[in-house]
Amino acid sequence: MQTEWRLTVADVLRRPLFEHADVIAGSRGLARSIRWVHILEAASNAAFLNGGELVLSTGVGFGEDDGKRLAFLQGLIERGAAGLCVELGPYIPEIPESMRELSEHHQFPLIAFRRPVRFVDITLDLHESIVTRQTEALRHLEAYSRELQQLTLQTTGLPRLLTHFQAAVQTQVFLIRQERSPLFVPAMAHSVQNELVALFQKSQQAGELSGQANGILSLSEQKRILYQPINAMGHVLAYLGVILYEQEPNEILLLTLDRTATAVAQLLLRSMFAEEQARDSQNRLLDDILQGRMRHERQLQTLLGIQPQAAPPGYFAVVMEIQAETPQFNEEEGSYYDLLSVFRSIVSCCGFRLYQRAKGERLYMLFVETGTLTGPRMQLQKAVNELTRTCRSALGHAAQVRFGISRRSVRYVEADSHFREAEQVLTLQPKTASSSPFYDDLGVYRLLLQITDEHAIDAFISDYLGPLLQYDEHHGSRLVLTLRTLLDHNGSKQETADQLYIRRQTLYNRLEKIAELIGDTYLEPEHRLCLELALRAHAWQQRVQA
Structure with a gap:
């Protein structure tokens, strides 16, 4: 054609x-x-x-x-x-x-x-002659599109769709999928297939492949690859390609490729949708983990599909929170499974196997390492960035996406406590937080979160900051902020004044008042440590109350 x-x-x-x-x-x-x-x-x-x-x-x-x-x-x-x-x-x-x-x-x-x-x-x-030929070609293209539609409505697979595509373009075609075996029509030698897949992987890692429109990869002076990315919600699921021998891609070939790519995307999403629906047993398992009902390590690893080995793979517990104008996780709609399927593909590309369970605006995710990762935290951050981008692409750029990420662990029976760590990160983050989503980075807040007696925290804050808080409330001053800024800058008065945008004399006046209210030993190590802790406990309370 x-x-x-x-x-x-x-x-x-x-x-x-x-x-x-x-x-x-x-x-x-x-x-x-x-x-x-x-x-x-x-x-x-x-x-x-x-x-x-x-x-x-x-x-x-x-x-x-x-x-x-x-x-x-x-x-x-x-x-x-x-x-x-x-x-x-x-x-x-x-x-x-x-x-x-x-x-x-x-x-x-x-x-x-x-x-x-x-x-x-x-x-x-x-x-x-030119107009007649082009009109006839468009008729063929329309007929081809109708045949594609019929194939996608039938219980057919990708090989049959690719065979139909190859018959239309009369040259070698292929489909390279993420984390799946590639498909070639007609069949090619395995050595050639491996070279072609390696070329795509290398080009993708180097950022040379287009993620939206079609593109060209050169194999030799006479041979080139025309490819089209298969997108779903802004994430590339696969690449559909045609090998061109001593020819330039023309308009009809580009249209044929584009329409075939759309049909392939529909089949891939349908397959992923079916796989996601079949994961109900995993949902029940994750519910048991969240409720702390799984207490046998070996049994839990078996249920998660982890093979017996000397050193079990590490994992992270992740809680993802999405706030958008429309509901995200409506299990009665196909878009729910589509989004979760894309999430699974993204996480898999970053070196993890994903178990996930939606609860309201939050998605509870278990990231299990699939191999020896060099820098698992870096790979996890890469997955988080791609998940955020995909969510905003699917739900709108106004969507607020936040993450809480636990410490890395190899003890799966403790996963419920690690999910609580991830939830605690979300509790501390402001609604538009750009701070670290990792529990490891919480610092002293990790201790504050373990104190369940609110009276003890209130008493601690009152004992060390009470006079400053009362003075600020009655006089509209900013003594607490001044003290926090001074301590954050290691006692440097010049840096503190610059940060607060005040003159040094104004800073001296405030510091005199602070010394008058809480004593002039506030910069001594033991007193300073208590003040640092009280300031962070007070800031934490303010965030939770907001």
Whole structure:
């Protein structure tokens, strides 16, 4: 289908109006496609060509001078014309050797009419043929699209869809999927398949592959790959490709590739949807983990599909919270499973196996390492970034996405406590937090979160900060903020004044009042430690109450 609609220079030479035409040079370029026919007599007008035109000329504007003839021909070649037809006559009696050599060098068809011809007849004839062929090609494309739709509605698989695609384009096609075996139609040698997959993986890691539109990868001077990413909610699930041998991708091929990619995306999502629905047993298992009902380590690892080994793989407990205008995790809608399926693909690409359970606006996720990861935290952060981007792509950029991530562990029976760690991170983060989502980075708050007696915390804050808090409340001052800033900057008065945007004398006045209210030993190590803890406990209370 990708070639029958094209009118080539070779096709034109077989038409009756070209009966007395001879190919003078550039015969190796006769396969060039003709998009339109244009009459051109001046070299300066070559700039108006768009490429693919078959140019007709008598040489009236350039034929008398060899320099002008070569400039005219060079301009057509640079603008991507399909070929040049010259009517031999008073302006150009014969095609000069210089034009022959230039055309032959660029494989640019140079055709001579030995007898006078009517350019208007040629133009009408070829334009009618071009329009007819393109109309017929569009009819074939529409029929192909309907057949694709029927295939996606049937209980068919990807191999049959690729076979249908290959029959349409008449060249090697393939589908490279994330974390799945690639598909090639027709079949190729395994060594060639491995080389092709390695090329895609290398190009993807280097950021050379397009994630949205189609692109080209060069294999050799004569062989190239035209590929189309298969997207779902902004995440690339696979790459659909066509191998081109000594040809350029044309509009019909690009449209065929695009429509096939859409059909493949539908099949992939449907397959992932079915897999997600089949994971109800995993949901029940994760519920048991969250409720702390699993107390046998070996049994839990078996249920999670972890093979017996000396050192079990590590895991992170992750809680993802999404706030958007529309409900995210409505289990009655297909979009719920679509989103979770894409999440699973993202996490898998980062080196983890994912177990997930939705509860309201929160998604509880167990990230189990699938191999020896170099820097598991870095890989986890990469997955978190991609999950955030995917959520905002699917739900709108206004969606607020936050994460709480536990410490890494290898004891699966303790997963419930690690999920509580992840929840505690979300409790501490402000609603628009850009701070670290890792429990490891909470610092002293990890101790504060373990204190369940609120009276003890209130008493501690009151004993060390009470006079400052009361003074700020009654006088509208900012003594607590001043003290916090001073301690955060290791007692540097200049940095504190700069941070608060006040003069140093104003800072001295505040520090005198602070010393008057809580004593002048507040910078001594033991007193300072207590103040630091009280300040953070007070800030934590303010966040929770907000």
